[in-house]
Structure formats: structure tokens, C-alpha cells
Amino acid sequence: MANDRLRGVAVIGAGMTRFGQFPEKSAVDHGVEATLAALKDAGLEWRDIQAAFVGSMGLGGTIGPTTLAEIGLTGLPIMNVENASASGSAAFREAYIAVGAGLHDVALALGVGKMTVGQLPRPNTIRPVGDSLPPAAVFAMRARRRMFEYGDTADHYAKVSVKNHRHGAMNPFAQFQAPVTLEEVRGARMIADPLTVLHCTPRGDGGAAAVLCSVEAARSLGVRPLITVAASAFRSELHRSPSHDAPTLTEATAREAYQQAGAGPWDMDLVQIHDAFTVEEVDYYEELGLCPRGEGARLIDEGVTEIGGRLPFSTDGGLLARGHPIGPTGLAQVWETVQQLRGTAGPRQVENARIGLCQMIGAGGVCFIHILKR
């Protein structure tokens, strides 16, 4: 099991709002909607939830209690967590640990985001990856470097966008539900060469939630299929030598996750990642151990990572098409993985999916990897 110090933990419910730009809705609205959807999915009532962990960014230190007070003042502990893009994954991990430690039998992990009405943290309090450059510039440089070092072309990254938009078109909760062509990606507005706007995650709002429960309690509730947490790994940036020989953040985190799960990269049936920019997905093929450094672009050329391929990535559209409202994103990955493992993913179903990996990174240099299996 995930961690031999913790008891087994199951995910018995998941819910999310459609991601998108909803100026008429507040973060609280999104949180309430996602929570009620997750409760309904779990077949539980609000009073059954014994603890809540709420991930968001820049929404203030009272967002969790303020949101959940709308559902009822049951007195449960409500912890706000924040780890930039990975805030939803952080909420999931803290809920997992609390249930795994035996403090609670049933806990809620909730993520909320409201990016469209000036709720972004002020620039002076955030240092994006790569000092003060905007993220698109950082990842454009990463793309240029890969093109120089490994012979990738801009079209390799464009194909990631085409693939993930195709996946998103099959997800009724995705922010973008229309496929795009290679020509459209190439010809879209340039943001940071070689990344056009269709290489970049959109801004959006939304909520996503999961109900976690001890395996023991889930069995007594008769939950089927039983989806358990097979790994929860979390690391921050590592000191690396100038030669870049040391493992990257995602590599180090993945090693820990695979060890906990007793499984390797090619044992996975599907993978969700932080594809805020297309080039990242190619990087993560390598950092998650699917192929040696520099060979990731081959996987996109060969269709390995599309639904129907050997190991589909970003099956719900990923950050590129499903969207990335920050707070809920990590929990949208959990939602998608739960749908796939249950076999309820509809047209985007990965055949006989039994085990899925969710990776998220966050500014400041953090990485979370969770592995769920049935």
C-alpha cells in the first residue's frame, strides 16, 4: 500500500463543476457545487464528513470555512492549504494523511478557483518559476532548449495541444470542448515563441472535490469498485548540479510514488499531468520514466499517449483544454481518474483502466504525485 505507516484509504466520491469563465459565480458558489456533487456521488450527506481540506490560491485564509458554512455549521475541522497550481493536490494529500492516520473515517478534499475577476495573488507576493519571468516565457525557453538539444520541433508540442483538445472535446466538464487542428495551433496568436495561445492553459474558474474514506469504512459501505490511494508522494525542488545529472523534481517525486505503489511507469493505464504549456507534457513523458531524456517527442509522434494508445495522458483534456483554475485542478485530475477507473468516462474511456497517476507541480518548486487504483 501507499505508505505502510498509514491504513488504506479509498476515494469514494468525486465531483466537479464545469471549468470556464463564469463572472456571475463566486469561488464559494463553485466550492458548494463541487462539494454537493462529490457528496451525491459518494451517497453521503454533509453531516457524514468529519474533516475538510480546502485548496485555493489567493482567495484568503478563510475560504474553506466561508465556503463550507454555506452547506452547514457542523463544527468539523476545515484546513486551508495552498501550494500554487498544486493546491488541490495539497488538499487531497492532507485529507489522505488524516484519514490514513486514523484521525477521521471520512474527509473531504475540495479545491476552488476564481481567476476571472482579479482574484489572482498580487504580483509582488508570487515568484513564478524562473524568477520574475511570466510562466509562458519560462516554458518557451524550455521548448527552445529542447529543440536545440534534442531536435524537437514546435509541431511536436502543437500535437500535444491537438491531442489534449481532442480529449477535452469528450469531457462535458472541460473549459474547451472543441477539437483544434494542427494548423489552428500553429496559426494562433503567438504568446512566447514557439508557444502560441493554443499551447497555453486558459484562465478559468471552478471547483472540484473528492470524498476520502478508510478502506475499512468503504468496504462496510459496499463501495464498488473500490478505488484506493496507492501512492502519495510530495517533494520540493532539489539542489541540482550544473550538469543536470541529479534527478529533476518530477523524477524524484515519481521514484517515491512508484516505490509506494509497487508499480512502474508502464504499469499505469492513464496519466494526468501539469500540462499548463504543451512542452511540459513531453518533458514529463521522460521525467515520469516512459523513455530516456530527449526521446519524449517520439511518443507524441507515435500516438502512444492519446486515448487508444498504450498510455494515454491528459485524458480529460488536461490543463490545456479541461482548464486550470489553480485551486481545483489537482482534484479535477482525481475526478477524471475516478471516472476512468470506474469505467464511467463515456467516449473518452480508457479500456480496462485499473491504475492511474496524477502529477501536479506548483510554483515555488513543488511536485505532488498520487496514484489511484482499483
Add this chain to the structure above:
Amino acid sequence: MANDRLRGVAVIGAGMTRFGQFPEKSAVDHGVEATLAALKDAGLEWRDIQAAFVGSMGLGGTIGPTTLAEIGLTGLPIMNVENASASGSAAFREAYIAVGAGLHDVALALGVGKMTVGQLPRPNTIRPVGDSLPPAAVFAMRARRRMFEYGDTADHYAKVSVKNHRHGAMNPFAQFQAPVTLEEVRGARMIADPLTVLHCTPRGDGGAAAVLCSVEAARSLGVRPLITVAASAFRSELHRSPSHDAPTLTEATAREAYQQAGAGPWDMDLVQIHDAFTVEEVDYYEELGLCPRGEGARLIDEGVTEIGGRLPFSTDGGLLARGHPIGPTGLAQVWETVQQLRGTAGPRQVENARIGLCQMIGAGGVCFIHILKR
């Protein structure tokens, strides 16, 4: 022990910066200084820390990794937590659970705050207690209500300020280190009648940190005296009937904490609370169970809660004199309790202190109570 699901956890190091207004220092500076002080106190090096939990408010979702990267990129998991005024207590609790669950042997709980240069969350993202009234107005109304219902006088609250400033004058880390007279409190600038400015916590900056460790590991390190976490209780606002018969938030949280510790209010040797406004301290005498509702003012009249009295409150000066930079405040309470239980509190030492309680509330309606004992 605290929670029979968790293994025993000890606090083996504590450190803090002096609280105050330091425009030349950043939140990162305060966090680094507090962390290094806690490590030195624990006799450990940075590489010994296996996980970190960082509490702050309004400092952004990357504050923990950004701060601790200054000490070294060891790759440890760094979780940001936020629960308004109680953010430092939240960090302490999550570290306690992670160590108690056996995920880590040694963890850091850090709180940082920077209130003096516009780092407060924007008004539109925070709902203070009592809807949109500023906190001083809310607590002034609470004072007026107590005066009407219980016959308290404004001088009862003023005496809390005199007491806590006297305590703070003995604490080299306090923001205010000068005693004040009853006349000075009465005659100070009025903020919200009957609360003058000396009834209110100041704005300030600072950092505070604690090193938590399994009792097993602490014993093998030969730590003496061994200070353990006897209770960690955390609740959110409860639905209460209009008659106010149901327990208040602090009452409900205290019940849980006392049960975990196997001890009652009068078993405590010292208590730290959220005395952001003087009237709160009198309220908490009652809510923590020292006396029936409405009789709290008697304790301040009789000197019960000053150093030298039967059960001293706010021995380091409390929020009123030690200060309240939000993020670190809950960990400053831990720091003070550790000094007292070790017998290293100097002129403010509580004789033969063996067990101490730390209570914090946070906007949004949360309460944390930790009990430490040797």
C-alpha cells in the same frame, strides 16, 4: 496521549524573531531567522528536517518553498497552510499529524507574517467575524454586551491590557516591552468604545517555528525535558440556537482537547489565548471552563491569571503586547509554552510549570487548542 491513533510527538525545538514593525525585512527574512533559531534550539541541522508546514496569511501560495529555499534545496515536502489568525497553529497541527502518523520523524512548523507593508489580504476576499464589520467593532459590541449582561466594567478589560503588557515587558521577543498603567489604557485613543487602542493587538511582522519529532526519536536524541503534545483539537463554527445554549466554538474545542489530554482547565499551569482584544481574554476564562459564564471578570480582579496567580494567561504578553503578525502567532504561543515548561522563561517564569494550553481562533470561524506537557 493526545490521540490514540497517533504515536507520541515531542516538541524538541522552538525559535522566534522579535515581533514588531520591520519595514526593512521581508517575510522570507523572518522565516529564515525563526527556522534557524528553532534548528539551533533543537540541536539539529537543516538536512535533518524531513517535512515542513508553513502558516501565513495573504503571502501567496509559494511562501513556504520560497522561504525555505534560502536555507537549502533538500527536496523535503513543504506544505503551505492558512487559517487566518490561526495559521501558525494550523502549521503546528499538520506537522503534528504527519509525525504522529509516522510519515516523518522530524518536521518543521513555521509561521511568518508581514503586516506592515500592504501584505494584508484584500478586503474583498476576507469576511471578518460578524460579517463585514472590522474586528475592533465586533469585539467592542461583545464588550458592551458583556457589560450589559454580566455587569463587567470597561476597567475589567483594561486590567487585561495592564496585565499582558506587564508580562510582555519581561519578554525580549515581545513587540511592546513597556508596562502600561490603568490610566494609560483608559486614556488612550478610542478605537471602538469601550476599547481604546491599548485594548487592541498591534500590527506587526515576525516569524516563529517549532521542530516536532517522534517521542521515540526524541528519547534517542536524549532530549530533556521531554515536552510532548498532549492534545491537538481543531473545530470550525458550530450551529447554535438563538438562545446560545449550545457550546461556543472555543468551548467545544476545549472539551475535545481536555479529553485528549486527560486533564481539565484547572490542571493547566499556564494558558496562551487569542487576546487580540482584551474582552476576549475574559470570555475565554469562561469558555475554557475556569468559571461559569458571566463570572470571568472576577478572575482578573483577583489576579488569578497574572504570573504569580493560580493560572497565568498570556505569559509572554499575548497578542496585546507580544504581538500578532498572524502567520507566526500560534507558533509564538508554542515557543512561550516550551520556554515555560523547560523553566527557561526568565523573569516571567511560572513556577514549576508542567502543562500549558494554547488556544487560537481564526476568522471564518475556526479554533485550535494544543496542550503541551513535560
